Amino acid sequence: MLVNNSLFHLYTEKISSLPEHISKKNLLRPDFLLEKENGMEISYGPFDYLNPEAKIVKVGITPGWSQMMLSYAQARDSLRQGNSAEEICYQAKKQASLAGPIRVNMIRMMDEIGISQKLGLVSSQQY
Numbered sequence: 001m002l003v004n005n006s007l008f009h010l011y012t013e014k015i016s017s018l019p020e021h022i023s024k025k026n027l028l029r030p031d032f033l034l035e036k037e038n039g040m041e042i043s044y045g046p047f048d049y050l051n052p053e054a055k056i057v058k059v060g061i062t063p064g065w066s067q068m069m070l071s072y073a074q075a076r077d078s079l080r081q082g083n084s085a086e087e088i089c090y091q092a093k094k095q096a097s098l099a100g101p102i103r104v105n106m107i108r109m110m111d112e113i114g115i116s117q118k119l120g121l122v123s124s125q126q127y
Contacts, residue, residue: 002086007034009085015046015072016079022069043068046075047096049089055119056108058098066100097127 002008014031027043035042045068074095078088098106110116110124 001050001052002089003048003050006085006089007087008046011044012079012085013048015026015075018076022073022076024065024069025070027068034094046071046092049086049093058116064100064102067096067098067103070099071096087092090121 011092014029018026024090026098030044071092073089075092078091083091107123107125116122116124116126
């Protein structure tokens with residue numbers, strides 16, 4: 001389900017026009033910038049999907065570069081395939097959430113605090 005007040009529709013054309021190989025330069029553009037204050041910047045990322053059947057919620061400040069680039073690449077490809085906004089945001093989040101170097105550390109931390117046991121899993125990696 002798309003989050004209420006999703007901004008995705010404001011960025012579809014920009015995302016669709018991203019090159020095949022996305023770099024930080026492609027994403028650190030004024031047209032993706034949401035806010036800038038006291039040397040901090042917040043840019044849009046296509047993470048507008050919420051899983052209404054989620055059993056746990058992980059809250060973080062922002063995705064890292066690995067996740068950001070993966071989410072934009074997935075969103076770009078899904079847009080070009082003509083998928084719905086909800087499907088695009090779902091696929092982008094699925095592809096990029098906890099991807100890259102952070103994944104191993106996050107799985108280890110979740111297992112150490114017992115999340116896998118609460119969900120009846122051998123490891124949080126299964127989730």
